Amino acid sequence: MAGETAAVSMTVNGKPITANVDPRTLLVQLLREHLRLTGTHVGCDTSQCGACVVQVNGKAIKSCTVLALQLQGADVLTIEGLAPADGPLHPMQEAFRENHGLQCGFCTPGMIMTAVDIVRRKGHDLDDRTIREELEGNICRCTGYHNIVKAIAAGARAMRGGGAAAKAAE
């Protein structure tokens, strides 16, 4: 098996990329090891923790659960692409900072990518219960979720206003 590679092309954070990968390569491995986009994390090996959540074609997925070769031609957005590197933060990123929605930061990229997807599906006025139910696929071990829930509610409201980074991500 080792030695065989296959080519795959996709768009990652707006840039076209092509990579030759071992067929068993997962999307998260392509991002982290081939493209050195290390903001997407791996916290488990059973698709439970959500630290690896990215967007593929506008929808949140767990990048540990999809093979890179399945994504020929796809449009992938990672935490690094959510806001321009030196520009303003995405409103959801800003909300996490403002509401102390992170401590060690390891689950945070997955939380933020999930949060943006919750807003896409559920709108800008999110109640506590909706947010907590929607976070079923993301585990945080530091915060007790209290401030993450607050951050997502605030970030969702702020995204209504748009903001340059939010528009770029849409």
Place this chain on the structure above:
Amino acid sequence: MSATGIGAAVRRKEDRRFITGTGHYTDDINRPGQAYAYFLRSPHAHATIKSIDIKAASKMPGVLAVLTGAELAADQIGNLICGWMIHSKDGSPMKMAAHPALANGKACHVGDPIAVVVAETLAQARDAAEKIAVDYAALPAVADPAAAQKAGAPSIHDIAPNNTIYQWHLGDGKAVDAAFRSAKHVTKLDIINNRLVPNAIEPRAAIGEYDAGVGTFTLWNTTQNPHVARLVIAAFVGMAPEHKLRVIAPDVGGGFGSKIFIYPEEVVALWASKRVGRPVKWVADRSEAFVADAHGRDHVTHAEMAFDQEGKILGLRAKTIANLGAYMSTFSSSVPTYLYATLLSGQYEIPQIYCEVDAVYTNTVPVDAYRGAGRPEATFVVERLVEVGAREMGQDPAELRRKNFIKKFPHQTPVIMAYDAGDYNASLKKALELADHKGFGKRKRESARNGKLRGLGFSTYIEACGIAPSQAVGSLGAGVGLWESAEVRVNPTGSVEVLTGSHAHGQGHETTFAQLVSERLGIPIDNISVVHGDTDKVQFGMGTYGSRSGAVGMSAIAKALDKIEAKAKKVAAHMLEAAEGDIEFKDGKFSVAGTDKSAAWGDVTLNAYIAHKFSGQELEPGLKEGAFYDPTNFTFPAGCHICEVEVDPETGNTDIVAWTAVDDFGVIVNPMIVEGQVHGGIAQGVGQALCEGAVYDKDGQLVTGSFMDYCMPRADHLPALRVDTTMTKCPSNPLGIKGCGEAGAIAAPAAVINAITDAIGSEGLTMPATPHVVWAALQKANSIPKAA
């Protein structure tokens, strides 16, 4: 209070890199030429290793080395150690069995590392490991701590007959027995404190790199205490002398204790890097973490509390069997002894306490400190005894607590600790108000109308934190001192770097430590950097655990800042041509008392370095000071948590409907961060109470070995948390800080279980109180015919 000083809810300086995905965790670091390590681990809980055949594996594509315990021994790589000596009551030392980084002849738990493959890619290393042929002779195994001491139990290490590591005790057994003889009422409980898996979301990782030209090693490692790791790997494992080993702990994604310890994998990564002449990277996958990271808790206890006719506590006695797993992890011996029995007085005046602890080996993953470490176990014992005692005697649980609270400080308990300050009634009173305790009866009736059982549980906990005075812990067996170091480097332009021996892995030190400097020097917080986690930058430090970074780490910074201020005043005196004693320093400005002459911070720092205003004979140029701070006592955070639950009798499901926490942490540096710490601690404590529990089957296989089997709280397990504080200043350090990192995890389990048992009217519950456990307890309680 300034906008960025002590007490301000400053937003965190470290957040930008984490919310933009630009942090640097160990797995984000890649070294030129790096190879990958994969560990072959024992599938058996207990087995003799008859032979290991590596021939086929060595020939697999990309393989650079296949290494076993035989090579480790041949290279004279030393064993891992436990650094806290405990003596048994008969005076004999604890029975520490050899713990090689790769098993040598015997596997003692599922996951025990047997061999390591180093290859060009991780996939190649993994593939090659499948080709290693290990001939095991399986042995009978024991996982249950109470069973481990019984006659006929499998013997795990020859050094420890009956698998017993030590039989330790604390307190005056005879005096306690006398107190019990005079008691009006005795409450008795059998308690299992369930085994937990810490599960920081970042798995452990290590990169070892050997530089043959200069003979130095570098280790990038997910550790909470890089200097302690360096000390142990140098002095005990013997990898390299201390000055030839650099340990870097970059961004670390949570620890909760599990990243304090020195583990086999980082030793092997370093050793293998020298063997293959390439940097070697290892990253745990989650299944591996479950059988390789130290677990927490795992006590079996019988405890009794004696009361007089008024409900005053006369005495407490407890007998605990503590499971330390297959090997003694770095600080494991201290957890069920000096971090446990010393807290059995809780917030109460208890004249006599006696505790016996047997620590045992089992064929399970080593057990060591996990958030709270001994103190959650102690709190659970005390707070369950008090609550059940109140119910048995028909007294109000809050009132019984109040009656027994310690009210005068300092207070010497019968179990070593001298509490320095506190006001336990204040936190109870405030918590009762915030929780609307008066309205509970009405809420209970409403729940009943909806077919639900409502219950309320208290936990008025205490912890000993900020560990601790070095002399004190040394006298108790610690192999290290527990002071902290700091260095404050002021640059010519006035910006400041603070080097600290503390290590942040979520606590926000880059912000809170900068707040102290901003307040003291009157400079903007953005002009301050906090440097930690690199033994080449920070000279030495003891790291972060036991809620010690504020009380001890920041006190060291405060001490260094005192020296900075004193030196800067000398520089200013020369600049302003005034006597040093006339220089005043306030809000970042030096002025001459009684005049309008002054110099700004930046002018003084520049002058310290250009040294034009004084001669080298008068004053040394530069502005850099260091300090070591050793505290005078532990700190004693305490508080009251009230949990309100609704149990569905049909399903046994428990909903936490309200949580009120009122904690006394002394002086608070950043209330936003402190609240966050409390939230997280409560979540882990609720996890222990409701859903977490490592389960071993009778053969020593870990049944709960993944996030699909080991249930941790998700967002919908928890309500919004009501968190508040009261304050008595800690007199034992210059900043008055007590520490907040563990409080939630310590307080929560007892609060939850007290609430559920209140709701269902039965004490027969073990943690985790899953719906099945609660439902079964309800069925059992309902099947007992009520006395007519």
